[in-house]
Amino acid sequence: MVNVPSVRDLLSAVAAHSDWHFAIGVRIRFANPTLLYQTYPQEWVNLYAEKAMIFVDPTVRWGLEHPGICRWSELRDMDEQGVMEKAAEYGLRYGLVVSVGEASARTLGFFCRNDRELDDAEAQFALEHVQRLHDLTDGIAKSSEAQLAELRNLGATLRH
DSSP states (O other): OOOHHHHHHHHHHHHHHSSOEEEEEEEEETTEEEEEEEOSOHHHHHHHHHTTGGGTOHHHHHHHHOOEEEEGGGGGGGOTTOHHHHHHTTTOOEEEEEEESOGGGEEEEEEEESSSOOOHHHHHHHHHHHHHHHHHTTTGGGOOHHHHHHHHHGGGGOOO
16 A cells, blocks of 8 residues: 655655656656656646657656666667757756666656756765556555545646
8 A cells, every 4th residue: 555645745845856847756657657646837837748758758768668767868869859958948957767666566756956956965865766666556556446536646746
């Protein structure tokens, strides 16, 4: 059973840690996260969904294929559809992807800033907290619909 207050506290810590925007997809199966938490600008979220950018986003591709951390700048050559260039127009200019967990149910975190690359301390913080969130959600498949709804609603408090 997933401890909802622990997940809430972890998400609050991530949101307060840096002047960054983030999206965390928890336990992704068949390209669908069980939980999704994000602080991206709503206009970007809408455009990303409308254009189905998840299918051409090199940061998502990298995260699904590799565990660890990768800076967006390392993936620019793979961005044939210009997803990162378009994201920069919404203040999501410098970022990194964090990928943890088994390939069949990865948890991915995307952290970005408009003003500078994320430093090594921010990257380490992101990795540790995404891993902790992944661990906290072990057994989520056994959660009731009411508990899943409560976990999903935690995202509403994260907007910047």
